[in-house]
Amino acid sequence: MKAIHFGAGNIGRGFIGQVLHDNNFELIFIDTNNTIIDQLNQDKGYNIELLDSNQTQIYIDNVSALHSVKEADKVIELIDEGDIITTSVGAHNLVHISPIIKKGLIKRAGKKKTINILANENMINASDLLREEIKKICDPSEWDVIEETAYFANTSIDRQALSKETNGKQIAIVEPYYEWIIEKNKLDPNANYSLKNVKMVSNMKPYIERKLFLVNACHAAFAYLGSLFDYATVQESIKDHRINRLVRQFLAQNIAYFLKEYQMDKDELKHFVDKTIARQGNTALSDDVHRVGRSPKRKLGPFDRLIFPIKKLDELNLENDKGKRIAVAAYCYQDKNDKEAIEIQNMISEQGIIDTVKKVSQVSNAQAQELSEIYYAIHHNRENIFLEEI
Ligand SMILES: NC(=O)c1ccc[n+]([C@@H]2O[C@H](COP(=O)([O-])OP(=O)(O)OC[C@H]3O[C@@H](n4cnc5c(N)ncnc54)[C@H](O)[C@@H]3O)[C@@H](O)[C@H]2O)c1
Ligand SMILES: O=P(O)(O)OC[C@@H](O)[C@@H](O)[C@H](O)[C@H](O)CO
Incomplete structure (x- = not known):
């Protein structure tokens, strides 16, 4: 065969x-x-x-x-x-x-x-x-x-x-x-x-969503936060306890979507997240933040790992402030060898952050406004991403 x-x-x-x-x-x-x-x-x-x-x-x-x-x-x-x-x-x-x-x-x-x-x-x-x-x-x-x-x-x-x-x-x-x-x-x-x-x-939807909105979302978060704080690999980023804590809070908010949408078991999902972070932190791997963060325009698209959960959690009236911070870290991502990263940075300088997020992520006016406020806070001082409230 x-x-x-x-x-x-x-x-x-x-x-x-x-x-x-x-x-x-x-x-x-x-x-x-x-x-x-x-x-x-x-x-x-x-x-x-x-x-x-x-x-x-x-x-x-x-x-x-x-x-x-x-x-x-x-x-x-x-x-x-x-x-x-x-x-x-x-x-x-x-x-x-x-x-x-x-x-x-x-x-x-x-x-x-x-x-x-x-x-x-x-x-x-x-x-x-x-x-x-x-x-x-x-x-x-x-x-x-x-x-x-x-x-x-x-x-x-x-x-x-x-x-x-x-x-x-x-x-x-x-x-x-x-x-x-x-x-x-x-x-x-x-x-x-x-x-x-x-x-x-028979029903792919919960499986592919769990893969994309927990496993890949987690990976992307470590890559974009890692890049924001000058780490070279996902494994180095995971070791930073402030980044680790923020990503865990982000995934805890994403878990709420799976509980509501699919009535999945909370403990199983928590275990799944722990296992995912342990896998991604495997020190036998040296996974470049630029491989995991590659093609940020795709990753910031309306149906992809970062924006889809934000939209769904907003629709369900559930907390998603951590996801919005991670999405903004992705909007700050720079890689001179990545065409999409360059395109996003050019869009931000030429059209401003609000128009850029509306075009790339197809978010509402209110969501664009919120993302832009986080963007300016982080642009002013990257440490602000860890504040209790931005
Ligand atoms: N690497 C991972 O850990 C991983 C895990 C799960 C899913 N994926 C997904 O698998 C896909 C591939 O990822 P990867 O990491 O293997 O990337 P990769 O860049 O290592 O491999 C992609 C391959 O496709 C080839 N290719 C590109 N355009 C082609 C074309 N027109 N015709 C024939 N070949 C072409 C490239 O030359 C390259 O060898 C992506 O969608 C990725 O999201 C990757
Ligand atoms: O392949 P991408 O660019 O969609 O995402 C980068 C990584 O998150 C991805 O390749 C993971 O390593 C993989 O999905 C793990 O199963």
């Missing part, structure tokens, strides 16, 4: 590749990075190092790779023969891979061969987004044939995955913990395989 995976980056090799390999798939990575493509083709496999006490080494074999642009014809052929398509290219790149996936699906649709497509990106319903991007570029007859054969199931994916270079080779380094949750009722009922080491659920 062949798995076609778009994105041979950290999570693609460090997690999705491992699970598909353990489910007896041959792995073909599709990427645009020549270095990793050449490495995978040369070695026909790759190493994963687990961040456990033994630094366990895992070798993933039966691997090859193709370039999504230079070898487009081969990729289309492969989609025609493949058994599953998965992605981890970054949510903003789904639009770029949709034309080639469309061509491959049209080719195989003639044979009426069904296929599962799982987009694994940190956003709500990434597979639905990929489906929409493909639909947009199809004429109605093309879409009819794709719709008959392609099954787009949403997912939530959780494992801290980084990479390191050893002897000129990229090695995936990952924490032992992982969770891959898949929306089971959208999967192809006639698939000739079942996946082990994944969790199948």
Whole structure:
């Protein structure tokens, strides 16, 4: 069985590749990075190092790779023969891979061969987004044939995955913990395989929201507060007791959303948060604040990890002052190598903070006003972020 995976980056090799390999798939990575493509083709496999006490080494074999642009014809052929398509290219790149996936699906649709497509990106319903991007570029007859054969199931994916270079080779380094949750009722009922080491659920919403609004929100908070106080890594940021306390207060406020919306168990959620902070503080990891804080415009979007909880808690009349401080820390975030960070800083200088938050986060006038007051207080003196009241 062949798995076609778009994105041979950290999570693609460090997690999705491992699970598909353990489910007896041959792995073909599709990427645009020549270095990793050449490495995978040369070695026909790759190493994963687990961040456990033994630094366990895992070798993933039966691997090859193709370039999504230079070898487009081969990729289309492969989609025609493949058994599953998965992605981890970054949510903003789904639009770029949709034309080639469309061509491959049209080719195989003639044979009426069904296929599962799982987009694994940190956003709500990434597979639905990929489906929409493909639909947009199809004429109605093309879409009819794709719709008959392609099954787009949403997912939530959780494992801290980084990479390191050893002897000129990229090695995936990952924490032992992982969770891959898949929306089971959208999967192809006639698939000739079942996946082990994944969790199948009928209602994805609570799971992906818990991942984004607790795990990723926590991570983003440590990254943006860390950056505000000149720490280089998330692990250093977590050790600052004032930052740690503020992030815990922030997550305690976010927990209230899950209690109200899904009647989840409070103690289980508290335990989940403790476990998440312990995972993110794992000193075997050295996770750059600029990796975790990357693409702040995406992270400050209306449905993403920082703003969606603020909006929901406001709607429910629940406290969210800590979330607003974290969002403002994200608006203060600077990274000269990150296009989105530069764009946000330019917007703030040219249009002011109120118009910027309205455009980027699509918040109400009252919310924009509140965020701007916090922004000025923090801009005046970053220590103000820790005050009882701003
Ligand atoms: N790293 C993690 O800890 C982690 C955990 C859970 C989810 N995620 C999510 O997984 C996705 C990937 O994250 P990552 O950390 O692996 O990033 P990454 O940058 O390490 O990997 C992304 C890969 O996609 C490739 N790519 C980009 N555009 C492409 C295109 N048009 N065609 C083919 N390949 C393309 C890149 O070259 C790169 O190799 C993101 O959505 C991220 O939010 C990451
Ligand atoms: O990948 P992003 O940019 O959406 O978020 C950065 C990190 O929070 C993320 O990659 C985590 O490491 C991952 O989601 C852990 O499961």
